[in-house]
Amino acid sequence: MIIYGRNVIEEALKIGIHISKVFISDVNSSEMKRLRDEIEKRNIRIEILDDRKIDEIAHSRDHQGIAAKIKDFLYSDTIKTLDGIDHDPFIVILDQVQDPQNFGAIIRTAYGAGVDLIIIPKDGSVHVTPAVLKSSAGYAFRMPICIEVNIARTIEILKERNIWVYAAMMEGKPYFSMDFKGPIAFVFGNEGKGIRRLVAEKCDDKVSIPMAREMDSLNVSVSAAVILFKAMEMRNDSKVTR
Amino acid sequence: MIIYGRNVIEEALKIGIHISKVFISDVNSSEMKRLRDEIEKRNIRIEILDDRKIDEIAHSRDHQGIAAKIKDFLYSDTIKTLDGIDHDPFIVILDQVQDPQNFGAIIRTAYGAGVDLIIIPKDGSVHVTPAVLKSSAGYAFRMPICIEVNIARTIEILKERNIWVYAAMMEGKPYFSMDFKGPIAFVFGNEGKGIRRLVAEKCDDKVSIPMAREMDSLNVSVSAAVILFKAMEMRNDSKVTR
Structure with missing residues (x-):
């Protein structure tokens, strides 16, 4: 499953959701740099792409320059x-x-x-x-x-x-x-x-x-x-x- | 100003907002027929267009098959x-x-x-x-x-x-x-x-x-x-x- 948006990915990192790969476009804002540091600390693979490519991966234009691949969402019983x-x-x-x-x-x-x-x-x-x-x-x-x-x-x-x-x-x-x-x-x-x-x-x-x-x-x-x-x-x- | 969406246009009709023209794509649903009757009763000009054209007019894909031209929104003092x-x-x-x-x-x-x-x-x-x-x-x-x-x-x-x-x-x-x-x-x-x-x-x-x-x-x-x-x-x- 592909997730996107800064808050979501920040939350996923905080909670320890397994992320196999991250796609980033804009890496210049201070917020994005901080987030990127967090991702690198965890040895998660990062691919730099342009926004258009991330649109395609996320199936949305609402990604704020970042998407990530995780396992499917885990529902509870x-x-x-x-x-x-x-x-x-x-x-x-x-x-x-x-x-x-x-x-x-x-x-x-x-x-x-x-x-x-x-x-x-x-x-x-x-x-x-x-x-x-x-x-x-x-x-x-x-x-x-x-x-x-x-x-x-x-x-x-x-x-x-x-x-x-x-x-x-x-x-x-x-x-x-x-x-x-x-x-x-x-x-x-x-x-x-x-x-x-x-x-x-x-x-x-x-x-x-x-x-x-x-x-x-x-x-x-x-x-x-x-x-x-x-x-x-x-x-x-x-x-x-x- | 172009407004779009069924509820919005229904409200505009109810309140008596001056509408100079309406653009409609889907005219087959019962809800849309009812809305169209309301519009015709008021002698407002209707243009039938395909959804793609209404996307362009509304600058949005969120129009539910209907858009309308009104004067600019009137702010209060x-x-x-x-x-x-x-x-x-x-x-x-x-x-x-x-x-x-x-x-x-x-x-x-x-x-x-x-x-x-x-x-x-x-x-x-x-x-x-x-x-x-x-x-x-x-x-x-x-x-x-x-x-x-x-x-x-x-x-x-x-x-x-x-x-x-x-x-x-x-x-x-x-x-x-x-x-x-x-x-x-x-x-x-x-x-x-x-x-x-x-x-x-x-x-x-x-x-x-x-x-x-x-x-x-x-x-x-x-x-x-x-x-x-x-x-x-x-x-x-x-x-x-x-």
Whole structure:
């Protein structure tokens, strides 16, 4: 898999993701020199190419002059991840989110809000692509992400573990009037169609973001940010670090 | 100015923005047929073109098969807008936000949270471009947006009107422990550099979003969403509609 963008590659280096090769175009900026030093320290092969060539390798023009070859993204296992959580789980399920920018933004936000894992469906959803990694600013490497075939069944499994599952949808109760302490999961839906009916029906409750003005809806990554940070605020003030 | 994207053009039609011409490629989807009916009802000239041609006209491939020619975006005047507000003002200042996606997302979020106006600097900031309009889902047409040459001076003017100005930055107090009632403004900074020192110094107080895990920072559009919706929650429960 080819990853691209400075933050992503910097994160990959920090975490120790195995990088077999790096492609660099601009090597003159001070930021790029620092990054190059880091790469050379680890004896990773570097190839200097022009920007056009990196466009081709990255299949994107959004690479900021750097791309790298890594093994495929490593997804986590839902059950094993759940078993490894030693506190009240805080989970996000994305029911067919399709835009890589939204998925990446939600990963980054969820990481900051203290979410333990993100579950996505196998079909009808963007997976962890290079564009998602870029838009997550590399935080996808730090966040357990699981793929499940049947999200409705996954919700049942969470409920068997006493995890309270909220569907984020228009007809829900105001998010600030609810109690998000304890083991919880939030389901956020597709950009256009929202949460699938069969998935929504499995949830314990519905939650919405009331708005000051009449409008269609918020962007899903914005809704997720508002609700996840509210949950974090409610869950554990003492855990908060600044 | 050329605008593009279905939501944006639908919004422009709804609000009555003067459109001199529309360019359409795909006319077969039911959504596009509905939109085309709306356009024909208003006697707006339609030209059928292939997608490649619309790429050229829109200077983007992100047009979803439709573009339209309108007059330039109409910015508002800060003083006149302030004078016209009949309640405690709720203002957003973006100090050199540069990414069109972020600016557009903040406009849409601010509209939903009940913000009265958005102020941006003349220099070093993305203005309301077609990409911003697209990413705002057209809500930029409904939100007063003002350009000011000197943001530090603008903050002084707000303070003279008893508006309390908060700088959103890492070293601030936790956003959920503060009181956002009354006339307020929030300043959000550039994606990389944050708020300029001279601008931050003019602010009355600093506010931050504590995070559950060590990380660089949230995306500016995510920070804005979390803080603006918290302010909305605090400001006026009775005004909330669902």
